[in-house]
Amino acid sequence: MRLWELATGKPAGVLKGHEGSALDVAFSSDGKQLASAGYDRTVRLWDVATLATVAVLPGDEGYRVAYSADGRLIASCSHNRHVRLWDARTYDELAILPHGNRVHGLAFSPDGTRLATACGDNTIRLWNIASRQEVCELRGHEAYVHAVAFSPDGTRLASASGDFTVRIWDTVPPSVRARPPDAPVPPRD
């Protein structure tokens, strides 16, 4: 990782770490920490001011990484059927959230209570952050789900899919499940 000063056009510092392509980056809400997800199966955390490596979080081949709005949680999705959840301060791995197929996208709800994941098995999973349990599985798409996004107030979730449709889901109340959360979902690709 390098800090380049545009005022001079020269790098002010070089930090290295990933041993594979870096695919995504995200700043914490206070701007002090940066997370990067790599093909080297790590998520790395960096101190933006000192450029020091803060933590190397072993995981999966990183594809997307995101902080919760309060900056306390980090989630990463990969093509290895796992979504991992870490504490951004203690660097503890809080959960490995299983999926039936590769996970293309993820989004924290604005209030930080939910994580939505876009899965290659045509589903969207909604996870309860506190309990680390699946709240519900949103079924309906007829092809992979590539991206998800919460509305700013968190009451809606939008999903984009290979079935040519975009869907909007009402996330309040998230009390009714399309199927039991413990029922397995067969891979579809």
Place this chain on the structure above:
Amino acid sequence: MRLWELATGKPAGVLKGHEGSALDVAFSSDGKQLASAGYDRTVRLWDVATLATVAVLPGDEGYRVAYSADGRLIASCSHNRHVRLWDARTYDELAILPHGNRVHGLAFSPDGTRLATACGDNTIRLWNIASRQEVCELRGHEAYVHAVAFSPDGTRLASASGDFTVRIWDTVPPSVRARPPDAPVPPRD
């Protein structure tokens, strides 16, 4: 596009439009409008309340779509070397921003004055939204740039690249350019 009510598990509405895979979705900051980017070379805008199609914006094979923080601008990047910028209210195409290669990611600065784009020619381009001109081209990565993110205060930009590095760029002041903005950049893949 379908609206599903989780409280009942049934769709409350079905909207269709895209004639190819939908790859990304984004809500406007007020939550009233949704943008989706598709392989059918359109960005579609939807009214979240009525589920009506608001506009069909002809463009490129959509890959990522984003609103500016104030919700007035929409940008989309694609693998067709173009980034397009639209007015989210009038639906006018404001600019087609040329790139030397496919564009993997994009991010508006928090204040809405800049757009950063992550390009397959190893560069990051920083665009002035008001003038629709390239402010500078950030060079240094030795492989494609896959993602970019602004810090919450907009003073830093982070980039993730296939060269195994993550770089942080100082975006204030964005007055010094690595090279003249009108010099061509040869494609590299």
